Amino acid sequence: MSQRRVAITGLGLVSPYGGDLPDFFSRLCAGQSAATYLQTDDVPRPLSMPFVGCPGFDPEAVLGKPLASMMDRFAQIGMSAAFSAWDNAGLPRKADDTASRDDWGVAWGTALGGTMAYEKGYRELWQKGRERLSPLTVLLGMNSSANAQISIQLGLGGVSMSHTVACASSAIAIGEAFRRVRSGEAAIMLTGGSDVPQAYGVARAWEALRVMAPGNAETSATACRPFSADRRGLVLGEGGAALVLEDWDHAVARGARIHGEIVGYGTTCDHTHLVRPEAAGQTRAIRLALADGGLQASDIDYVNAHGTATAEGDPIEVAALREVFGERAAALPVSGTKSMHGHMLGAAAAIEAIITVLALRDGVIPPTAHLAELDPACAGVDHVTSARQGQPLRAALSNSFAFGGSNAVLAFRAAHL
């Protein structure tokens, strides 16, 4: 079977800034952080940490009460992002007779799944002494609830699957969706990811790893500083982002707007350690993505880095880029946008894929925010510290490197080429 070109025809997200997709991208390009100081009323010890939330997201307003009540917050945010991407692609939500959706599918990333539903259940059992839980608990809590609801609501009869690969979850989901469209198995795949990490037990577990940046009401906005000499760690965030991947000819035939082209996907495992990353594994993933996309290193005009702002992660990522790009690495534009939208775990790669596609489409590279003094260990690439435009961008990579040693890299090409 000949390989198909894969167009990106729909982009959608639940923006932590509260606005729409253009607003999201313009704020990123302005270097505006979405991180604030989260303070909860959890007992016995309230959470207080820098966090990127979606406070303006009203699931009942977006989804309607009956549907919203059948979902955990991670699925609500995911469903909302999916609807946005679908609408953005110009596809009707209700299936009609003009096109069978039997081979259209969903590949969704989530690192955590419906932890809010399970945590609510634990509180009922252990704090309130209840014997039984709501019969919806399993259905809200299961990792596949987001992709299942998306398939049901949009009438998609092809594969519906979830991918749980820690921080690379939605990169893997997008990559697997891409392969299905490229092979001709599916004309359209809706893909992306969503996660909600502010469940009390989950947030406390992340604290225990000592990778979270400290902050208070004044400093939370600048708490995540990838590649910076004074970086202190990551900032967790909730979010959801979705892309519609479509057979290029199918997209052209229906007159769809094409935002960009996804051309390559490389995934590897370091196979050495659960949390200590290895440049060798990341290097192999980047090279696989380039080869898969028929790209040379010299074709790449931008890399959206994984860039979590941890002590160990950032230098390893830059080392991998230096290894792949060689002498050209010093002129390779790189930015870590988690400095502004935080680390959305299973949604991280999806929101960064959208940012990468928008950078290519609009010819604007968003910056790494709060990078005043570069860590010498992270030197060797062209760190973009304020939005850059003026040159058309040809191709770009989006890196995602996860606990467990799983690496996933996506390669995109501008649609105008």
Next chain:
Amino acid sequence: MESIGLIRDFLKDRLAVEPESVVPDAVLAELGVDSLMMLELMFEFEDRFGIKLSSDLQTPRTVGEMVSLMDGLIAKSKS
């Protein structure tokens, strides 16, 4: 008729069904109550009245049948 309030509240909250539509002859499925929602309704009933339902209960078809079932169980629990 203690249970009709619970059923009306539930259907209003979950399906935006107006209380005046929740009459004895109304078929639950036609109001939008599927098998999963029926489980939720049973759960709400257990919670509100402190009564445990057996797992082999015959599923009611109409609002009237549901009310009879629930009110019967409430009366039994008080006797």
